Amino acid sequence: METQSITPPPGEESARSRRQLQAGITLVDRYFIQEVIGVGGMGSVYRARDLHFPNVTKLVAVKEMLNIAPDPLTRQTIIHNFEREANILATLNHPSIPRIYDYFSEEDRSYLVEEFIHGKDLEAIISDTPGFLPEEQVLTWAIQLCDVLAFLHSHKPDPIVFRDMKPSNVMINSNGDIILIDFGIAKTFQVGQKGTMIGTEGYSPPEQYRGEASPAADIYALGATCHHALTRRDPRLEPPFSFGERPVRRINSRVSSELEAVINTALQYNPAERFAGALEMREALIAAGRKTGALSKIATTSIAPSGGIKPIWAFKCEDEIRGTPLIYQGALYVGCYDNNLYALNAADGKFQWKYPADGGIVSRPAAYENNLYFGSEDRRLHVIGARTGKIVWTYYTEGPIRSSPRIAEGHIFIGSDDHALHAVNLNTGRSVWQFASADEIRSTPFVANELVYFGCESGDFYAVDFRGAMKWHYQAKRAITSSPIVVGQSIFFASIDGTLYCLDARNGWAVWRFRLGKGSVSSPALADNFVFVGAADGFIYGVDAQTGKEAWRFRTEHQVSGSPVIYRDSLYCGSVDGNLYCLEYRSGRERWRFKTEAAITGTPAVFDDIVYIGSTDHQVYALLA
Amino acid sequence: MAEFFRKLFGNKSKSSRANQVNSVTTAPLSDHQIESIISSQSVQYEMQQLIAASGQSVGKQREHNEDSLVAITATLVGNSSGIPFGLYVVADGMGGHQFGEVASNAAIHVLTGQIMRKFHSFLFSMPTQQPDEPLQEIMESAFQEAHRVVQHEAPGSGTTLTAALVVGQQITIGHVGDSRAYAVYPAGRVEQLTRDHSLVKRLEELGHLNKEEAANFPHRNVLIRALGQGEALEADVFTVPFPRNGYLMLCSDGLWGVVPDQDILRSISDAPNLHRACQNMVTAANIAGGPDNITVILAQMIG
Numbered sequence: 001m002e003t004q005s006i007t008p009p010p011g012e013e014s015a016r017s018r019r020q021l022q023a024g025i026t027l028v029d030r031y032f033i034q035e036v037i038g039v040g041g042m043g044s045v046y047r048a049r050d051l052h053f054p055n056v057t058k059l060v061a062v063k064e065m066l067n068i069a070p071d072p073l074t075r076q077t078i079i080h081n082f083e084r085e086a087n088i089l090a091t092l093n094h095p096s097i098p099r100i101y102d103y104f105s106e107e108d109r110s111y112l113v114e115e116f117i118h119g120k121d122l123e124a125i126i127s128d129t130p131g132f133l134p135e136e137q138v139l140t141w142a143i144q145l146c147d148v149l150a151f152l153h154s155h156k157p158d159p160i161v162f163r164d165m166k167p168s169n170v171m172i173n174s175n176g177d178i179i180l181i182d183f184g185i186a187k188t189f190q191v192g193q194k195g196t197m198i199g200t201e202g203y204s205p206p207e208q209y210r211g212e213a214s215p216a217a218d219i220y221a222l223g224a225t226c227h228h229a230l231t232r233r234d235p236r237l238e239p240p241f242s243f244g245e246r247p248v249r250r251i252n253s254r255v256s257s258e259l260e261a262v263i264n265t266a267l268q269y270n271p272a273e274r275f276a277g278a279l280e281m282r283e284a285l286i287a288a289g290r291k292t293g294a295l296s297k298i299a300t301t302s303i304a305p306s307g308g309i310k311p312i313w314a315f316k317c318e319d320e321i322r323g324t325p326l327i328y329q330g331a332l333y334v335g336c337y338d339n340n341l342y343a344l345n346a347a348d349g350k351f352q353w354k355y356p357a358d359g360g361i362v363s364r365p366a367a368y369e370n371n372l373y374f375g376s377e378d379r380r381l382h383v384i385g386a387r388t389g390k391i392v393w394t395y396y397t398e399g400p401i402r403s404s405p406r407i408a409e410g411h412i413f414i415g416s417d418d419h420a421l422h423a424v425n426l427n428t429g430r431s432v433w434q435f436a437s438a439d440e441i442r443s444t445p446f447v448a449n450e451l452v453y454f455g456c457e458s459g460d461f462y463a464v465d466f467r468g469a470m471k472w473h474y475q476a477k478r479a480i481t482s483s484p485i486v487v488g489q490s491i492f493f494a495s496i497d498g499t500l501y502c503l504d505a506r507n508g509w510a511v512w513r514f515r516l517g518k519g520s521v522s523s524p525a526l527a528d529n530f531v532f533v534g535a536a537d538g539f540i541y542g543v544d545a546q547t548g549k550e551a552w553r554f555r556t557e558h559q560v561s562g563s564p565v566i567y568r569d570s571l572y573c574g575s576v577d578g579n580l581y582c583l584e585y586r587s588g589r590e591r592w593r594f595k596t597e598a599a600i601t602g603t604p605a606v607f608d609d610i611v612y613i614g615s616t617d618h619q620v621y622a623l624l625a
Numbered sequence: 626m627a628e629f630f631r632k633l634f635g636n637k638s639k640s641s642r643a644n645q646v647n648s649v650t651t652a653p654l655s656d657h658q659i660e661s662i663i664s665s666q667s668v669q670y671e672m673q674q675l676i677a678a679s680g681q682s683v684g685k686q687r688e689h690n691e692d693s694l695v696a697i698t699a700t701l702v703g704n705s706s707g708i709p710f711g712l713y714v715v716a717d718g719m720g721g722h723q724f725g726e727v728a729s730n731a732a733i734h735v736l737t738g739q740i741m742r743k744f745h746s747f748l749f750s751m752p753t754q755q756p757d758e759p760l761q762e763i764m765e766s767a768f769q770e771a772h773r774v775v776q777h778e779a780p781g782s783g784t785t786l787t788a789a790l791v792v793g794q795q796i797t798i799g800h801v802g803d804s805r806a807y808a809v810y811p812a813g814r815v816e817q818l819t820r821d822h823s824l825v826k827r828l829e830e831l832g833h834l835n836k837e838e839a840a841n842f843p844h845r846n847v848l849i850r851a852l853g854q855g856e857a858l859e860a861d862v863f864t865v866p867f868p869r870n871g872y873l874m875l876c877s878d879g880l881w882g883v884v885p886d887q888d889i890l891r892s893i894s895d896a897p898n899l900h901r902a903c904q905n906m907v908t909a910a911n912i913a914g915g916p917d918n919i920t921v922i923l924a925q926m927i928g
Contacts, residue, residue, distance in 0.1 A: 489866050507708055507793045510759035511864045547863045
């Protein structure tokens, strides 16, 4: 996949391909090689199956880099550099960058294990499309590419220059979104090769040929990529730096002059005359799109799921599942209305054990040091071993427990229908203090700023310190069943009074309130600068956290009592209409939905690219995120 | 009002100059060196409090002062720990005759009155009581009322209005026009919190002007949104954390349009205190020609 302008010495190519891994080989007892999906200058890329998930087909891309340096010290340095780069890549968290799962070196090869992208690269899309790609399509991808470049260029402490932007390094996944593949990690394997050039001739700017790689070089290469996508003229087949001689519209007259102008600016010979940064180019692309109306077309192009979503596994309990699953050490734990807490193997859904309480379990268990903590309608807080399901201790309250426990600072904080918030010593199971509130506490406490935050059914919201003394209090008009979330200085929660509140977490002052169509028991989730929450009016809302203004809303077919969960660039949320929805969280656009046989009132759990959801159809489902 | 502030500031800057002389005689260190020594000893103010200062000048080329400002800082600390409270407002009026003055003056009075009324029982009653309305709604409705009054009192005129309400550690900002609120960090970063509602900014956003063209755009002072103009007013209202170890700065275009960010930073870091910093900025704008009225407010959270 690593394309370079260097030509390997004669004979070496065949030697390398001889050394390619055969299908059927297993690397480090874990990655079962299925087939070669790409060949580059430094080795091959394979599709492999991760055998740690025996009952699910979890695919990964394994990128191989041959360490051909003759001298052992250089080889060692190369491996060291590779590991350093792999560590940097592993910390990059962006929807358009594949996740790094693993890396290792064996003999003369190093391997990087990353997310397998289901999709097609842009070069293949350009050549397989008869005629030109639509302008709005290229525009959307270009905007997404600017997003990811801006993310890389603003990386701290050092900006990351991609160096090799070109259509074959841009994958379009099954959602129609771009993923940037093939980070220049292979370049660490090229030391000692005189005159090595990273970057692909035709797409790289003039200065890169002098050995300078800067963010401005990525901008040029993005311009070149867009030019190729809109004109179908492969720049590798043209004289170098000749974009100025063949403007986009001379080849494809349907492209707007606005977009052409943006591409021309990106392709300026002098780096100082290009956009000052990826964000500036992004703004220019958006401005061009607004002017031509291309952007409004994009919003309506929803990608329909292909062939419906199939669960990886499903497990049937004896009664409704209203609670939320917990994934902990490879197991899934979920409470059920049949009074049992179930432990299942998260990979295949196999039953491990169940623990009987004397009442329904509607909350989410918490885990801490191999123990599970959860409340039940039998009035008790149960603590059991996570592996064995054997009881460790229980703690009695004076009412059914519907709140989920929060573990912090050596304590368990949990609300009960006995109106009290209980602080329980994590080791001894003894009560440390109880805070008497005005009504039943069904919301799950949140701990931040050395305060415990929770709402109760009278509409009172409290901030209590670690000694159980009230720090401040806020009054909503009706019950607060929704669990609060604190981010920075703000706290967010919803109420049955039909309002999403934003309070100052330090003093309880209301900063803004957002009117929902109806009451809500859904707990808000946050990502970027958005708060997400469901409501009984059937909508899932995306609200700007700074201004309290609506960003989007998505209509489901019934009440939304569960809470949204954000994973990567998606939002997952169940509805009483029985569907689990996957939306793009920035726009609220639907990606897919999965129909269960009855209402969903719990919240999904997402772990390692798998979404788990319980339904009142008695089943727990595992789906690919 | 402006005269009052000028008097106030004249005095303050004189007295601080006297201090400077004293320090020179007792120790051969510049203000800057003393500052850095003091800050390296990191004085701890045990009581957290908000402090603020402001500066204003008619400038060198205008006869009228059409800028107005409000700086209210309340420190009420009793047996319950007090919450820092401040209200800072800058308005830059426009319109023929003297209507610009009327507009900005009316805007700050109405806005401040509306907001302070809602905080009256929190600040001055016992038991203290928080307003029912969220902070952003208080700001929003005060803007609407100010808009209504300006339309009535000074028809045809308009004014910018940028207001920062500090309650605890957060700032709720209301904003219309091209006066600005900034977060200024002493490490050398000046972050603009508000977005100008000006023609030039709009054209820049639309991609019709690049940064350089924008800097030389002939109609830099044309607003596309102003208080008192148009039927419905849409104010930007949002909440941000108070800049940690930094300053909140509000100013009119008489300052930001004339003095570069770097000089603003230097004016602040070179000054021994907030009121000197404000005066330094006003002086810098006047030295640069003082083409317009100059108004600046600086606030800092200490402790």
